[in-house]
Every structure is written in C-alpha cells, then in structure tokens.
Amino acid sequence: MADATDRRSASPPDPASLPVPERLLSAATRLFAQHGFERTSVQELVDAAGVTKGAMYHYFSSKEDLLFAVYQRVLAMQTRRLEEFAEADGPLAERLHAAAADVVLTTVDNLDDTVIFFRSLHMLSEERRGAVRKERRRYHERFREMIRTGQRQGVFRADVPADLVVNHFFGSVHHLGMWYRPDGALSGAAIGGYYADLLLASLRPDPAPTGTG
Amino acid sequence: MADATDRRSASPPDPASLPVPERLLSAATRLFAQHGFERTSVQELVDAAGVTKGAMYHYFSSKEDLLFAVYQRVLAMQTRRLEEFAEADGPLAERLHAAAADVVLTTVDNLDDTVIFFRSLHMLSEERRGAVRKERRRYHERFREMIRTGQRQGVFRADVPADLVVNHFFGSVHHLGMWYRPDGALSGAAIGGYYADLLLASLRPDPAPTGTG
C-alpha cells in the first residue's frame, strides 16, 4: 500500500522510453503546476515532453483535453487510495486516522496534481467540470460516511455536520500546495500525522459544548 | 464591526456614479472570479465596467496591474480585520474564536476576492507575488502568535506546531470558495461558528496524545 509513490523521479525530459501519451501527461503536470494552464503554450509543452505538436494532437484533441486527462489520472488515484483505507479492518477512528494521514501523504507526493486540480478547474468545459465535480463528490461522500458512522456510534461528536467536517479537512489538505515544500522542516508523513490528529481531536465528543449548534 | 458587509449588491453594470477605478476594480473582481484572470479579456472587462480601454489604461498600467490592485484591496481588508480582533480584550481563547469566526464570515462575504487570491497568484510578476506573500505571511504570523501565546499559557495543546495549525485552519477557510454557496443550508456565520469551534477543539489540551510528535 506504500508502493504507489515510486513514479516520482521520472520528471525531466523523460526517458524517451515511456510511451508518448504518458510523456505528455507528465510534462503537462509539471508545467501546468509550475506556470499555470494558460501560461503554458502547447509548443513549450511538447518541447518539454520531447515530442512534436503533431504527436500531441494525435493523442489529445486539444490542450484542454490534456488537462482533463491529468484530472482523470488524479481522480483515479485518489479514489483507489481511499477505497483501500475505507474498506480495511480495525476500529473506525483508526481507519479514519489512517485514511486522513494517507490523503496528506499522497497529496504531498503528488503536489503538482493537487495544485493543478484546484487552480485550473475553471479551465475545463462545463461538461467536464461537472464530471470532475461528480467524481470528487463521490470521494467526499465516502469520507463523510465514515464520519457519520462514527457520529451514530457515539465515538465522534455529533453536534457538527459531517459534511462540514469533510470540507474543513479537505480544505486544509488542498491548501498544502500553497505552503508545503519537500525540503521544509516537516515531512509529508509528519504533516499527515498531525492533520489526522487534528481531525480526530476536533471530532472527539465534547463534554462542554462551545458551539453555535 | 459587523457593518463591512454592506458593499454587496453593487455588482451589475455599476451605478455609473462610482469613480472609474473602483468600477474597474469591482468588475475585475467579479470577472476574474467567474472566468479566471486569463479568460477575462481586457475588452470584456472594460465593457462590464461601462468604461473604455483608454480609461482603464489611464488608471492601470496593465491587466496584471489591475489584478494586483485587487490583491492589495483584499490584503488591506484582511489585515485590518485581524488587527481589530487580535488587539481586543478578553480571554485568549475567546479572542481567537472570534477572530477565526470573523475570518470565515469576511471570506464568504467576499468570496470573489478569496477565489481570485488563491487561484491567480501565479499570474502576478515574481516581484509582486513576493509582496503579496510577505503581507500574507505577516497576517499568518499575527494569528500564529495568538496560538503560541495560548500554548505557552497552557490553555492550548503544545504538541502540535502553531504554524501547522495556522496553515491547517486557513486552508479550510481558503477552500470555502470551492463549496460555499450563499443560498446553501449553512450561513456564513454558522460556518464561522463551526470552524472556530473546530479550531478550538483541536487546540484543547489533550490527556491522551495520539500524535506522531
């Protein structure tokens, strides 16, 4: 379950051995995250991937199509990861903790993807944006169900909407792209641990409600 | 302190009574948030503001200059708000709670600004981006100091870095632009209350440390 991070050093010109679509995907991910979707010209992109425009338009119908492909890859990975944790054994609180920590870890291991995900959604067509949102929602709901279950069981406080907690948590995760640096003081795993702790702490049943209810 | 929300219905063609620079600022805020900076052409922008290109380039040196002006306005507002709360009287925990809730409220009342802030940072020149980051950091630090103080006083748990807590919190606030809708089930004030509760709950001294340390 910890072996999905090995495709990481394959960023530069790309070994030429990889198939063209993957090289494009990888170059696009890097450049879109670095300069933004609109600031990355198709020419730059294909140069970075070591292919030509012709090659790109052979596999992707447009620049936006390429962006969408990036989204699909991220979405697929996220979903797969969460499923694994949600369906594992053990006490709910531990599963949630593990899943939360893993989301953080996966996020910092694929920071480029995350940066693009939230920054460039509006560059997708209405239709595709809808598709992304839908998939993303399913993801949220999977997470939310874990929290709801805990609330019903009484192991989590129930005076705060599960939906809100999920949005709260993923907000902080999403924000990682704004401040996390691989060479910083905290490792991805450390941050994951803290974030999961924070989540669980904020869900601990409260003897003295401060809230607005 | 709750009266800064009145500039809200002045969005459409703009009463023509307002001075040109403000009309441009307001149109830019709306359009940049709606379609993104790159997708908004200067022509669209000036049309929406009810002025001409000539007028715009009379007050702003470039499209990016206009974006920067948007940032400056947001920054100024955020800073001013926080100062008020940080320097108020009362117990630390209460001040932090109030400040946190207010950040949320201010954010949802000015959602467009927030959306632009995090989505379009990379469209600014290196220099201006630096300026924005610097100001933003000062803002974070002001918040962090409240938490640190609480940690030293023992009213907040100290086994989690204050910096990380701040980033965690502001991440969730920033994310509001992704899901909050004015016509949704939760009001800005309600969300603010919850978020502040969540923050305080996650800072409550912990009898049984789960953490990674």
Added chain:
DNA sequence: CGGCACATACCGCCTGGTCGGTGGGAGGAC
C-alpha cells in the same frame, strides 16, 4: 488655453489548432 480624463482606431504578436506529407514496420503475394 492648457492639461487632465478619457475615447477609438489600430497594431503586431503569439497562440491553439490544422493539414498535407512521410517513414518504417507489418503482412500478403509470389
């Protein structure tokens, strides 16, 4: 009558996308 606050026509550049071409490998005919 000077100059500030705009108006408008215009420009060159750069971008995403296209389209006729091509080389080389698989495969059928003999």
Added chain:
DNA sequence: GTCCTCCCACCGACCAGGCGGTATGTGCCG
C-alpha cells in the same frame, strides 16, 4: 526471401483570430 503495399504514428510549416497594449484625437473644466 524479397518486394510491394498500406497504414498508423508522427512531423512541422502554416494560419486565422484574438489578445494586450498603444497612439493619437478630443472635449471639458479650471
């Protein structure tokens, strides 16, 4: 085995459009 054929993956010069930005003109106010 060899040749011819075909087609698929890819090439790259080219294009039209739209963009940000400019430059010159003009009316109005002090």
